[in-house]
Amino acid sequence: MSQPILELRGVNKSFGPVHVLHDVDFTVRPGEVTALVGDNGAGKSTLVKCIAGIHPTDSGELLFDGEPVTVGSPRDAAALGIEVVYQDLALCDNLDIVDNMFLGRERLRGLTLDDAGMEEAARKVLADLSVRTVKSVRTSVASLSGGQRQTVAIAKAVLWDSRVVLLDEPTAALGVAQTRQVLDLVRRLADNGLGVVLISHNMNDVFEVADTVAALYLGRMAAEVPTADTSRAQVVELITAGRSGDLGIPAPETATV
Amino acid sequence: MKTARPSPSPPTSPSKDFVMTETPAGTRAAAPGSTAQGSAAQGSTAVADFGIDTAQRGVRQAIGDYFARLSGGQLGALPALGGLVVLFTVFTVLSPQFLTLGNIANLLTQGAGITVIGMGLVYVLLLGEIDLSAGTASGVTAAVWALHLKVDGNLLGGMGSWVFYLTLVAMALSAGMAVLTKLHVAAIPPVLALVLMLIGLPANPWLEMLLALCIGTAIGCLTGFLVAKVGIPSFVVTLALFLAWQGVVLLYIGEGGTLAVNDEVLFNVANGNLSPLGSWLLFVLAGAGYAAVVLGRHFGRLKRGLVVQPTALVGTKVGVIVVLGAVATYALNLNRSPNEAVVIQGVPYVVPIVLGLLVLGTFVLDRTRYGRHVYAVGGNAEAARRAGIDVTKVRMSVFVICSTVAAIGAIILSSKVGSVDPQAGGGNTLLFAVGAAVIGGTSLFGGKGRVRDAIVGGAVIATIENGLRLLGEPAAVVSIVTGLVLLLAASVDALSRRRSAAAGVR
Incomplete structure (x- = not known):
């Protein structure tokens, strides 16, 4: 297996009296899709937000490329090459695809925007990701379908020489064909050498694209196992009960709560 | 909406032998057959991926695309331009004086004031906000410079001491608000206004214009701070300020007073x-x-x-x-x-003024990073925030721009009339300016609009007023017709939005 690009060790996070993450270990490897699964309230989103620098962690280590790093703000995360694609897509309807992809990080030529340069770069990224469903990169985002919008949001994350992309339920609101497009894209990201984290509730999606499944159960990492070594039933058990056979959190009598 | 969930009841068997009809992990490789080919031939297919994007279109196709966009609801300034043509035709037929050189030149200077205020308002409207106080705020700026002109720089004597000191405090506060919002550029004009008021240089037309701009910026800082930083809805803030500024104008000029524009340069702005x-x-x-x-x-x-x-x-x-x-x-x-x-x-001098503002305003909106951020915040403020844009700063800045540009509008309006009275910037000034922007195609919902919209819309409003007056219609008819045209423009905006949402324009 390749060297992990992102590694969390013993991460704890509380919101007031609520202990959301308990000693979570989590590993993301380049070229792999790591699915992060768990029931509602298991701490998936909190974990992503800790990685993205939106929430500071209470304790624990974050290693990037084997080096310990501190991520205090979304800007720090972006500087490391960590990009997050949020569930509610952060796109501006009134701008076109190029404008959205470069939003907040526009390229300048002198004082003015380098529109032509940005257009070329955006087109190249979309082409590298083999995105064929968009007719023109100057299409306004308002007129795109849900899948196309998700594609743009993901391509935006890729544009910045990112190393790790975190996707928060990218297929939650999509139809069958659009889910297909997005999953293909997720797979291609990993094939291009990025570390991809896919949060999903959908077992079909998870087993289709993920190399590793990491299951959170009530804020604890129940198991992080290769997809090939597990089954759908086992993963469902890990999500709902926290353990499955010899996998997962030990039974309550031996566990330290 | 979560469309797919794992089955809520987990199988009780802990065994791995329990195999449902699942997709084994291995099958995913087979899923996108095109992927392998795609990535193998990436370089060469890059162009083909955006076939329409790179193929140069013919004239016929380009015109076809244009009409497709129109039928999809992206009308832009077309309805207003069409309306302008209709108005011109109607008035030319009905009134022999309408299409004379004298009247057309007159039309330009009549419409310039509200057009300029409307150009500033476009920035505010782009964020989906409104500045109801732009009119009376412009009146305040006009009152200050007209007073400065009258008393030859001795504002302390002209205003009376406590009004003078309160104004100084307001300038300092505005600068402080700009600094608090990290909009440091906007802090300079209020400070400059403070200095100009204190040192009391003798009256000079160029100095008066500078003073007007600085006061305008200061007012914008105040409005913008209350909306962006404090978080009061812009409608309420500017409604309150609309009333307040009316009082301030009265305070500066005095009940029943009128300040004449006794300066050739200032008089020529709208008349030369x-x-x-x-x-x-x-x-x-x-x-x-x-x-x-x-x-x-x-x-x-x-x-x-x-x-x-x-x-x-x-x-x-x-x-x-x-x-x-x-x-x-x-x-x-x-x-x-x-x-x-x-x-x-x-x-007329107003033409280069309006053209200059058009070029500057359009350049900022279309070609600079700031302009892109204005559109982004107007389109989706949350997305802009996540993209690292300082939404508070952008929101404050549009009010600063609006009030500063309104000060230029006030110079033109006062110059046209030849005096500043307590009603300056009141009455219909603001409504016509907002109307100009909206009739031209700027959306009240934010995110859509251009500076040139205010020019087209301003021309429509000025033409209605000018034409109906030539026909001898009373003020009642002028107001009713202008109101109906504004209503029509707002309907066009709402309907075209609905249409473009439904059509999903290509």
């Missing part, structure tokens, strides 16, 4: 004309600049292999606009005086 030579120079400068920018961008994109409009179409567009400019310049250079003894000719 360029010399014929100057008019032609303006035409050459504007025409050549326009052609250079449009053609430069066109051929630049062509060279990089990006999609462009057909060259013939772009060339025709530039040619038509340049020829129209030449015709207008020629016509305005003819003597339009009804009196044999006097010669009135040349392009």
